[in-house]
Amino acid sequence: MSPWATVRLVAGRELGLRLRSKVxxxxxxxxxxxxxxxxxVIDLVSGRESSESVGVVAAESALTSPLAAVAASLxxxxxxxxxPDExxxxxxVSDGDLDALVTAAPSGLRVAVREDLSDDLRGVLAVLARQQVLDNEISVLGGDPARVNETVAAADVQVTALDPAPDQQGERLVLGIASALLIYMGLMLYGPAVSQGVVEEKSSRVVELLLSTVRPWMLMAGKVLGIGIVALIQMVVLAGGGLVASLVTGALTLPSNEATGTVVWSVxxxxxxxFLYALPFAAIGAMVSRQExxxxxSSPIVLALVVPWVLGISIVPGDPDNGLIAVLSMVPLFSPVLMPMRIALGVAPVWQLVVSVLLALALIGVLLRATGRIYHNAVLRTGARVSFADALRQA
Incomplete structure (x- = not known):
């Protein structure tokens, strides 16, 4: 049997066992x-309109039009x-059919509510009260309140943004954090699963039977590949399902090609x-004989995964263009968590993507050689933990 066929056989065994797992x-x-x-839920919350119902006494119906105009402006x-009457x-209002009853007062407006006045409606009525008082003062002075209000309404503030934020930046940020979170959770779940699987086979002596017909590097490669396919299936199901649900419900209003591109890059x-993390986990699994x-x-490997996640959620939301994050996102062990965030926010240039992918692939090649040697030297040794020096020593 060819080496690749052997690797596929081992990977198929892992794939079958784990896909049928209830967990x-x-x-x-x-x-x-x-x-x-x-x-x-996001779609329901964002799409829900909280309308304020306000009653106006018929005798003071002149308040209705300016009230609607102020509410629209805010x-x-x-x-x-x-x-009909107060x-x-x-x-x-007492029965809950109205949120508020507004009547005129010499100093502005009087408002009656059942329990409390919402902040939005309080702001609207405060502006309306000042406008009513101003109209009265203009009338007393012989001016035309309607003309003054028209002139005031035409006033505008011209804003020039020197570095404008892209549209839908909030959605991009949520998508980036969600992608990084799925990657982080998946690596934290399936990386240790590789080392646990190696230890289980080693402690039960199953590995001795397997190595009687399979070379060590083939067994390691097959195990990592099999668990990796299981992890990939789960990631595709979750990322694809979440993306489709977000686009269908309208919770995500980004262009579908942009959202899909972010998800594809995340996968x-x-x-x-x-592979960056599973290979070291497989190596350390071969170096010990007990799960305990x-x-x-494994703590250094776990720490290397936790650090980029903490840095990402701490810095990227407030400063997407942060220079430290840009540099770290090209460091292989940090790239899988940080780069998807920057891709989603549109702040990762193409050259940085290329560099980060090439560096990660180069490190995977180094890890394949180093972890293969560790696995070969340590997987059959039981008892005390094998040191890194002994595990890496050329057989």
Whole structure:
């Protein structure tokens, strides 16, 4: 049997075992439901209009038009309704049919509410009260309030943005963080799964039977490849399901090609990141004989994964163009988490993408050689933990 056929056989064994696992099925299903549910909730919350219903006494219906104009200028949804008299309006406010009853007062306006006045409506009525007082003063002085209000309404503020933020920047940020979070969670789940699988086979002596017919590097490559395919399947299901749900529900209004491109790049970085971390995890799994020993020896690898995630969520939202993040996003062990964020925000130049991918692939090549040697030298040695020096020593 050729080496590649052997690797495929080992990978197929891992793939079959893990795809049928209840943990994999339940975890994937639960996360997919969570992502779809989040998209639906975001759509409902963002699409929900909280209209304020305001009653105006019929005798003071002249307030209705300026009230609507002020509300529109402040982008507050207000519905006005005439009530025959103040007593009727107060009763409707008490029953909850109206949010507020507005009547004129010498110093501005009087507002009756059931419990409290919302901040949006308070702002609208404050502007309207000042406008009513100003109109009265203009009339007393012999001026035309309508003409003054028309002139004031025509006033504008011209804003020149020297470095304008792209449209829908908030959605890009959410998409970038969500992509990085899925990658981070996937690597934290499936990276240690590789080392745990190696230790299980080593402690149960199954590895001795397998190595009687399979060369060590083939067994390691097949295990990493098999678990990697399982991880990729889960990532594609979650990322694809979340993207489709967000676009269908309208929770994500980015152009579909832009959103899809971000998701595709996230999947690519997930695959690259898996091999960057899974290979070292496979090596340390071969160096110990008990699951209890994995925690200490794997902590540097876990730390290398945690650091970019913490830096990303701490710095990128407030400063997408941060120079430190730009440099670290090209460092292979940091790239899988940081680069998807920068891609989603549109701040990663093509040359940085190319450099980061090439550096990551080069490191994967180095890791293949180094971890293959460690696995070959350590996987059959039981008892005390094998040191890195002994594991790397040329056989």
């Amino acid at each position: 994999f099925l339940i975890t994937t299903g639960a996360l997919l439901v969570l992502l779809v549910g989040a998209a639906v 982008d507050v949804d207000v519905t006005t309704r005439d009530v 007593a009727t309006g107060l009763r409707e 690519v970085w997930y695959v690259i990141g898996f 020993d994995l925690g200490g020896i």
